[in-house]
Each structure stands twice: as structure tokens, then as C-alpha cells.
Amino acid sequence: MRQILVIGSGKSTSYLLKYLCDHAFSEDLFITVADLHIENAESFIQNNARAQAIKLDIFDAASRFDLIKKADIVISMLPAHLHIDIAKDCLKANKHMVTASYVSPEMQALDVEARSKNLIFLNEIGVDPGLDHMSAMQIIDRLRENGAQILSFESYTGGLIAPECDNNPWHYKFTWNPRNVVLAGQHGTAKYLKEGSYKYIHYHQLFKRVEPLSIKPYGDFEVYANRDSLQYKDLYQLNQVKTLLRGTIRRSGFCEAWHVFVSLGMTDNSYSMIGSESLSHRDFLNAFLPYHPSKSVESKLKDALQIDAHHHIWEKLESLNLFNNSSYCGIKNATPAQMLEKILTDAWSLTKTDKDMLVMYHKIGYKMNNKNHELNSNLVVIGEDSTYTAMSKTVGVPIAIATCAILNKKITQVGVQIPIAKTIYSPILKELQDFGIIFNEHIKIY
Incomplete structure (x- = not known):
């Protein structure tokens, strides 16, 4: 039996654990979920004979390592800054690792040693980052294979409340870690490229610099720049584009009101x-x-x-x-x-019956056959309730699929990886369609 260790059992693990438990017999898996508070884990695994929940203090290094060395692969669902301790344990114990978080400099520094041990440390395999990488690279690679020249790239993602449950004037509820929402934008100056001009937005101006976005039939949204978009020039091989922007989606009017908290200093965590x-x-x-x-x-x-x-x-x-x-x-x-x-x-906070909504949108300009085109691709996923949310599905299911793919040697690229290679994203995106995670495309010529 192949052993999967999941460390952490927060909101985003409901679909992850459901997928693993549903595939436990067919994939010959045993799933151990470790957390200091195991109530969520116990409710998610529902007495499955191939799963167990174990209490773990993540700062108890000896107990943590003892669990990791018994696993074949480790999924860290902890806050991003805690992944590095898990990764170091995985190196020591020669275990593969999967996370949904951005690759930190500390994680990237483990790449050489992970490669030397033929270990796969797959990161950024949730929704954003994760689905954004995979869906974007699938389009970009397909266009290039057909002879297109990419001229511009924009990508936006937002975790929102479903229209039928939208009952407050912010048109928003928490669908993931509230701390991350409150601190959004404080990682540093937002950087992007717009029509050939480099643009920089300091945190205190971030929520004043928004642009409208309409997605039919879901209505009007607004977007603001997210982190450093410029790094994707090399990552996605977009060095010739004139516009390169990644951002966050909110309902219209949200950002203007959020700026009140920023301007007054109410989001300060120092x-x-x-x-x-x-x-x-x-x-x-x-x-x-x-x-x-x-x-x-x-x-x-x-x-x-x-x-x-x-x-x-x-x-x-x-x-x-x-x-x-x-x-x-x-x-x-x-x-x-x-x-x-x-x-x-x-x-x-979501009520028990509230449904959330995950929205992702790509806009890609390209030239092909001497004509300029614009491709719009959007994904909208509606959750089932406050436990089995759209956010949990779009984070957890990609992680689960990737984990099984590593165990089955369908993903073989060793070292610190993100899912931008065709060999990684193609099978994952294909299986995600079975879960209603499907991107709709529209192309126009101009």
C-alpha cells in the first residue's frame, strides 16, 4: 500500500481528501492526515478504512519527521512559511512533496539537492498559483504550435460568493484564509507591463488602480494587479509581449471601499x-x-x-x-x-448553506496568418456548500491528481517544480474536466 501523508486539514482540504479517499482502493493508497486539530480531517475522511487522522504539533520536529519517513509522498497544506521545514524533512527522508504555495527563495534553494536525490518537489499546483499556470500554458503552447506570435497576456483570478448567496453590499465573503485577504498586496510593489510601458503600484495605491472586467453571464467585476507580473516573461517565455499583467478579481466597487482600510492603516500587521x-x-x-x-x-x-x-x-x-x-x-x-x-x-464567514464562486479569466492577444486575434478564456466554478467549496475543489483536486501522477510515475521531472510543462499540465487538466473544471474559450479577430 502506498502511503500519502497530508499535513494540515484546513478549509482547502475537503475535496483533496475526498478525491484521495475515493481513489484509495483503486490506487492502493493509505492516507494519513496530520494536524493539531483533527476534527476537520475526521469529518472529511468519514471512517474510510484506508485513511486515518493523527494529532500532530507541527513544531514537534521528532514526531513530524517520524510521520514523514513512513510516507511515500507528503502533501503540505500548511501556511506557506511552514512548507520549508516539511521540505527539509522530505529531503532527509528521501520523500516526494507537493504544495499549493508559491515557490519561496528558501524552497528554490533546495532544488539542487532534490535533483541529486531524484525527488520531486511540486509547488504551485493549487488554483492560483496552479490552475492559472496550467490553463495559460496550455493555450500559449497550443498557439505557438500553430505558428502564433503572442502579443499580450493578462490573467485574473478571484474567490467570490456565488450570485445566489450574495447578500451583503461588498458582494464578498471569505472563501479561503481571511488573513491572506486582509494582508493582500503587502508582499511588495505590484509590477507589470502595459502597452510597452513598465508600471509599478505601491501598496497604498493598489486598490485605487483597478480596471473593469465583464464576464457574461456573471456580470461586472474589477481587477487589481497582483504581485510581480514581470517574472512571467521568462517563466512563460513571453519576452516579446507588450502587455503582461496578472491580477485579482473582485466585484465592482469592492476595491474603492477596501482602500479605506488601507489608507487609514487598519491593515497594518507590523x-x-x-x-x-x-x-x-x-x-x-x-x-x-x-x-x-x-x-x-x-x-x-x-x-x-x-x-x-x-x-x-x-x-x-x-x-x-x-x-x-x-x-x-x-x-x-x-x-x-x-x-x-x-x-x-x-x-x-460563509453560512452552512452558502455557495462560493471561483472565477479565472485569461486574455491573450496574438498574431497568426497576418491577423491579430484576441482569445478570452474563462473558468467559473460554483461550490456545493460551505465545506465543499469551489475554492477547495480548485485547490484540492489538482493537488490530489498531481500526487497520484507522481506516485504512478506520470510526472517524473525531479527537483523544485511548478506545473508549466506540458507533461505535467495536460493529464491534470484533462482529468479536471470530470470535476466540472472546464475553461470556455472565445476568439475574435481585430
């Missing part, structure tokens, strides 16, 4: 607030507004934003219970970002 555990929501908001002996919090905020109570931003802020003097986050030594995260989690 310091702790004094007496944070005793601050009401209203006190928290007031802490970022100027002192005035008589003006209310509402008046000061309207003055700062230069809006009135009829503005769509005001409606969004009111919906978060921000002005309540009786609601408390209750977090000791909290950073502003942690306080904001708690307030938003109370307002934006």
Missing part, C-alpha cells in the same frame, strides 16, 4: 495596539481617525473620506458593524490587521 482586547469596534475605528473634542466617529470618518451616508462605501462600512460600541474583538496584543480580520470574519 505592531500591536495597546489595550486591543478592550477596544470595541467603534474604538478600533476611532483609533485611526483624528482627535476632535466634539465630532462623532461617523462625522470624522465622513470628513476623512469626503463622502456622505448615501455613498456606496458608507453602506459597506455600516454592514460590518464597525460603529458598534458594544462589540469587541477581544484579542490581546492584536495588530490592526488582526483586529480587522476578526471584524470581517464575523461579517463575511
Whole structure:
């Protein structure tokens, strides 16, 4: 029996574990899920005879390594900064490893040793990064094989709430780690290429620089630049393009309102607030507004934003219970970002019956047969409920398929890898169609 170790059992593991359990007998698998809190894991594996949940303190190095050395392959579903310890253990124990996270410099530094040991460390195999790589490279490779010259490349992804469950003025709920949403954009200056000009957006301007996006029949969205798009010139071999931009999708109006938190400093994660555990929501908001002996919090905020109570931003802020003097986050030594995260989690958590929506969109300009073309490719996946979400499906199923492909020696590229090679993405994208993860394309000539 082939042993798969999954470390971490958060929201994104429901479909991953379902796939592995469903294929346990046909693929001769035994799945061990290790986490400090195993309640999720136990509910996901549902007493499957080929699966078990084990308590693990990830910082207990001896126990962690003991589990890893018993596995044939390890899937790390931990926060990104914890992957490196798992990777080092995998090197020591000669085990393959799979993660959904971006390749960090520390992970890339393990490439030579992983290659020397014929180990596969496959990263960026979730949704974004992951599905974005695979679907984009499938189009790009196909176009090039047909003689096309790629002129521009844009790619956008967003985890949103399904239209039928959209019941707040932000048109948004958390479908993945709330901390990552609150801290979005703080990794550094966004960089991209637009019509031959290099563009740079500092975090404090990021949510003011948005562009509209319409996807029929799902309506109007907006996009903002995500991270360093320029690195994809080499990664996707797009050195001749005039436009190169990767971004995040939100519903129209979200970013303008989110900029309020950024501009006031409420997303800062660099310091702790004094007496944070005793601050009401209203006190928290007031802490970022100027002192005035008589003006209310509402008046000061309207003055700062230069809006009135009829503005769509005001409606969004009111919906978060921000002005309540009786609601408390209750977090000791909290950073502003942690306080904001708690307030938003109370307002934006999925209810049991809520369905989420994953949207991905590529726009590729190319020249072929002396004519310019624009190819639009979009993916929309709707979740089943708050457990089996679209986000969990589009993260977890690619990971599961790739894991089995490594065990079955269908993926053989050793070292630190991401899924941009045809031999990796083709079989995965083909099987994903069985799960309703299908990209729709439209081409126009101009």
C-alpha cells in the first residue's frame, strides 16, 4: 500500500481528501492526515478504512519527521512559511512533496539537492498559483504550435460568493484564509507591463488602480494587479509581449471601499495596539481617525473620506458593524490587521448553506496568418456548500491528481517544480474536466 501523508486539514482540504479517499482502493493508497486539530480531517475522511487522522504539533520536529519517513509522498497544506521545514524533512527522508504555495527563495534553494536525490518537489499546483499556470500554458503552447506570435497576456483570478448567496453590499465573503485577504498586496510593489510601458503600484495605491472586467453571464467585476507580473516573461517565455499583467478579481466597487482600510492603516500587521482586547469596534475605528473634542466617529470618518451616508462605501462600512460600541474583538496584543480580520470574519464567514464562486479569466492577444486575434478564456466554478467549496475543489483536486501522477510515475521531472510543462499540465487538466473544471474559450479577430 502506498502511503500519502497530508499535513494540515484546513478549509482547502475537503475535496483533496475526498478525491484521495475515493481513489484509495483503486490506487492502493493509505492516507494519513496530520494536524493539531483533527476534527476537520475526521469529518472529511468519514471512517474510510484506508485513511486515518493523527494529532500532530507541527513544531514537534521528532514526531513530524517520524510521520514523514513512513510516507511515500507528503502533501503540505500548511501556511506557506511552514512548507520549508516539511521540505527539509522530505529531503532527509528521501520523500516526494507537493504544495499549493508559491515557490519561496528558501524552497528554490533546495532544488539542487532534490535533483541529486531524484525527488520531486511540486509547488504551485493549487488554483492560483496552479490552475492559472496550467490553463495559460496550455493555450500559449497550443498557439505557438500553430505558428502564433503572442502579443499580450493578462490573467485574473478571484474567490467570490456565488450570485445566489450574495447578500451583503461588498458582494464578498471569505472563501479561503481571511488573513491572506486582509494582508493582500503587502508582499511588495505590484509590477507589470502595459502597452510597452513598465508600471509599478505601491501598496497604498493598489486598490485605487483597478480596471473593469465583464464576464457574461456573471456580470461586472474589477481587477487589481497582483504581485510581480514581470517574472512571467521568462517563466512563460513571453519576452516579446507588450502587455503582461496578472491580477485579482473582485466585484465592482469592492476595491474603492477596501482602500479605506488601507489608507487609514487598519491593515497594518507590523505592531500591536495597546489595550486591543478592550477596544470595541467603534474604538478600533476611532483609533485611526483624528482627535476632535466634539465630532462623532461617523462625522470624522465622513470628513476623512469626503463622502456622505448615501455613498456606496458608507453602506459597506455600516454592514460590518464597525460603529458598534458594544462589540469587541477581544484579542490581546492584536495588530490592526488582526483586529480587522476578526471584524470581517464575523461579517463575511460563509453560512452552512452558502455557495462560493471561483472565477479565472485569461486574455491573450496574438498574431497568426497576418491577423491579430484576441482569445478570452474563462473558468467559473460554483461550490456545493460551505465545506465543499469551489475554492477547495480548485485547490484540492489538482493537488490530489498531481500526487497520484507522481506516485504512478506520470510526472517524473525531479527537483523544485511548478506545473508549466506540458507533461505535467495536460493529464491534470484533462482529468479536471470530470470535476466540472472546464475553461470556455472565445476568439475574435481585430
